[in-house]
Amino acid sequence: MLDTNRILEAANYDFNGKKILITGASGGIGFATAKKLIDSGAEVYTNSRREIEIISENHHHFCGDISEDSTIEKWISVLPNIDGVVYSAGILDTMPIRFAKKEKMMKTWDINFFAAVNLSAQLIKKKKLNKQGAFVFISSISAKHPYIGGSMYTASKAALETYSKVLALELKGKLIRSNCIAPAMVKTEMYEKGIEKGSLEFMEEHVAKYPFGAGESEDLAQAACFLLSDAARWINGITLTMDGGFLLQGT
Numbered sequence: 001m002l003d004t005n006r007i008l009e010a011a012n013y014d015f016n017g018k019k020i021l022i023t024g025a026s027g028g029i030g031f032a033t034a035k036k037l038i039d040s041g042a043e044v045y046t047n048s049r050r051e052i053e054i055i056s057e058n059h060h061h062f063c064g065d066i067s068e069d070s071t072i073e074k075w076i077s078v079l080p081n082i083d084g085v086v087y088s089a090g091i092l093d094t095m096p097i098r099f100a101k102k103e104k105m106m107k108t109w110d111i112n113f114f115a116a117v118n119l120s121a122q123l124i125k126k127k128k129l130n131k132q133g134a135f136v137f138i139s140s141i142s143a144k145h146p147y148i149g150g151s152m153y154t155a156s157k158a159a160l161e162t163y164s165k166v167l168a169l170e171l172k173g174k175l176i177r178s179n180c181i182a183p184a185m186v187k188t189e190m191y192e193k194g195i196e197k198g199s200l201e202f203m204e205e206h207v208a209k210y211p212f213g214a215g216e217s218e219d220l221a222q223a224a225c226f227l228l229s230d231a232a233r234w235i236n237g238i239t240l241t242m243d244g245g246f247l248l249q250g251t
Contacts, residue, residue: 013229015042019082020228022046023066023119024089028188029138032217033086033224034059040225045079047071048089067110069118076122083130084228085123087116087137094149105152112156117163124171135178136227137164138220141243143182157182161239168237177236179227184243186215211245 020037024030026048034044034054043058049065062078064071066089091111093104116137123129142150143157161180168178185207207214223240226232241247 013040013225013231015040015225015229017041018084018228019043019045019080020084020086021079021082021123022086022088023115024048024087024138025061026050026052028088029183029186029217029220029224030086030088032221033088036218036221036225037228045082047075066115066119072115072119072122076119076126076128079128081128081130082123082133084134085120085129085136086224086228087119087135089115090138092153094153096149097151100151108152109156112153113159113163116160120167129171129174129176132175132230132233134176134228134232135164135167136224137161137178137180138224139164139180139182139239141182141184141241141247143239145247164239165237172236177227177232179232179235179237180239181220181223181227182239182241182243183215183220184246185210186217186220188217209246209249210243211248213244215242215244 015037018041020042022030022034022037022044025034025046030046030048031052034046037044038054038056038058043060045060045062046052046054047062047064047066049063051063052061062075064075066072089111091108093108095104120135137160139161140153140157142154143161146154161182164178164180171178219242223242227235227240
């Protein structure tokens with residue numbers, strides 16, 4: 001069994017005095033990243049559609065739907081200046097293209113892309129970002145390696161990666177960086193929903209193709225903390241692929 005505590009302790013970062021914003025923090029990658037940052041001394045401001053349980057005086061939660069403009073406006077109005085953003089909110093809705101309708105497409109795009117753009121734009125407009133800060137967007141390997149039924153999800157993640165590069169270009173004068181992390185299969189709620197919609201046997205066959213097994217949320221938390229930290233000060237406008245060796249199997 002994988003020792004997640006070992007993962008969380010693998011790299012120790014000093015975020016004392018830093019304030020970090022995290023979306024999609026109710027579970028999975030967002031939750032693991034919030035815990036890692038708090039343990040590293042950061043003051044963390046989280047958002048999700050439901051409450052979360054992190055007992056710490058350095059944790060502040062704002063509950064609401066990030067796809068709604070009013071939620072972002074209210075949240076930003078009470079935020080202090082921050083040093084980093086981890087955009088982890090996202091949804092996966094798989095369907096064949098012949099069934100795609102604008103209403104269904106917008107549900108995916110509102111969370112996976114438009115809310116990320118709106119949030120970062122408002123933070124910039126309201127001058128809430130400190131110099132030498134950093135954005136980290138959670139993308140997916142499917143942005144470059146699409147799959148049947150994944151048109152809306154993969155396209156939204158590809159757009160997110162391109163947007164991150166433009167953000168990096170526009171903010172370089174303030175030494176604010178923007179990068180993406182593109183994971184393959186990670187054991188989050190999406191993983192569990194994949195089992196529900198498909199089958200456990202199919203999922204096990206897929207995970208068997210990963211030399212290092214499916215990822216854990218803590219693996220992504222480590223990477224997010226690195227990209228937020230001063231240790232990554234020379235890394236800007238990139239997408240970090242994390243796939244446990246999965247893509248190598250196709251070479």
